[in-house]
Amino acid sequence: MKNKMTLRKKRENIAGFFFSLPCIIGFIMFAAIPMMVSLGLSFTDYNVINHSTFVGLDNYSKLFNGDDPYFYKSLKVTIYYVALSVPTSIIFSFSIAMLLNRDIKGKGIFRTLFYLPSIVPTVAISAIWLWVLNPDFGLANSILKSIGLSPSRWLTSEATVIPTLVFINLWTTGSTMVIFLAGMQDVPRQLIEAVEIDGGGFRTKLFHVIVPMMTPTIFYNVVMGFISGFQVFAQSYIMTSGGPNNSSLFYVFYLYREAFQFMRMGSACSIAWVLFIIIMIFTAILFKLQNKWVYYGGE
Numbered sequence: 001m002k003n004k005m006t007l008r009k010k011r012e013n014i015a016g017f018f019f020s021l022p023c024i025i026g027f028i029m030f031a032a033i034p035m036m037v038s039l040g041l042s043f044t045d046y047n048v049i050n051h052s053t054f055v056g057l058d059n060y061s062k063l064f065n066g067d068d069p070y071f072y073k074s075l076k077v078t079i080y081y082v083a084l085s086v087p088t089s090i091i092f093s094f095s096i097a098m099l100l101n102r103d104i105k106g107k108g109i110f111r112t113l114f115y116l117p118s119i120v121p122t123v124a125i126s127a128i129w130l131w132v133l134n135p136d137f138g139l140a141n142s143i144l145k146s147i148g149l150s151p152s153r154w155l156t157s158e159a160t161v162i163p164t165l166v167f168i169n170l171w172t173t174g175s176t177m178v179i180f181l182a183g184m185q186d187v188p189r190q191l192i193e194a195v196e197i198d199g200g201g202f203r204t205k206l207f208h209v210i211v212p213m214m215t216p217t218i219f220y221n222v223v224m225g226f227i228s229g230f231q232v233f234a235q236s237y238i239m240t241s242g243g244p245n246n247s248s249l250f251y252v253f254y255l256y257r258e259a260f261q262f263m264r265m266g267s268a269c270s271i272a273w274v275l276f277i278i279i280m281i282f283t284a285i286l287f288k289l290q291n292k293w294v295y296y297g298g299e
Contacts, residue, residue, distance in 0.1 A: 042269035059270035074254035082229035084166045093173040097180035118174030126238040129168050155240055158247040165235050176221050183217030215294045230279050
């Protein structure tokens with residue numbers, strides 16, 4: 001009997017391996033091998049046209065020694081964007097999810113309307129906001145003038161370009177909102193009813209029941225927000241071209257320029273690997289800190 005169980009388990013393992021084999025092959029061919037190739041190229045001066053030569057750590061030393069002034073500039077801009085966009089998007093999407101979790105008429109329509117912008121292509125969203133935020137004839141400045149406020153330069157000012165891009169990012173937080181909404185529907189109703197019986201109000205229910213029970217979902221969205229924030233590219237490429245005065249030169253846009261405008265592929269690979277290490281460090285820190293504030297139901 002034991003031998004039959006062992007044989008059956010081996011067959012199940014083999015079947016599972018063959019079912020997962022397409023994914024394994026795809027990961028090796030389209031992720032693992034390209035990553036290893038890019039790691040090797042990061043130690044060369046490869047530029048597509050000429051033959052590459054091994055330069056050791058020169059590409060990395062040029063970055064950290066300040067020989068390339070755009071490295072620290074792009075890193076600073078990206079960290080500034082992440083520091084603003086992650087908290088605001090989390091708070092905004094959580095608040096919208098709280099509103100849409102209420103038993104109101106037509107809530108399905110409202111949920112759809114709030115989610116739709118997140119599936120609109122980034123190019124289309126950027127084109128719309130370029131028109132809305134045009135400093136000369138845009139809708140946003142027209143509204144400001146109509147209520148007696150001075151117009152803003154929005155995307156054409158060094159002081160306002162990053163906050164403006166953070167505001168535009170809020171328009172695409174529908175997927176984050178849906179995740180929060182799903183998490184809120186898993187909060188035990190009996191806990192909320194117990195607070196209501198004890199005379200607790202909205203703030204008590206929010207900070208003593210809903211938020212603690214939602215911490216795994218909040219943690220997931222924070223991690224994903226950090227990762228996507230460090231990889232932001234399209235908004236800068238389409239709406240600002242890194243300007244004005246490189247004040248919206250995000251790290252991935254800087255990588256793109258190095259690779260596809262200046263054709264310095266070896267340097268671009270080293271920039272990409274620095275980004276990989278930065279994201280890995282930030283993610284590791286977040287996972288380390290989760291023990292202090294994330295509550296899992298099984299604990």
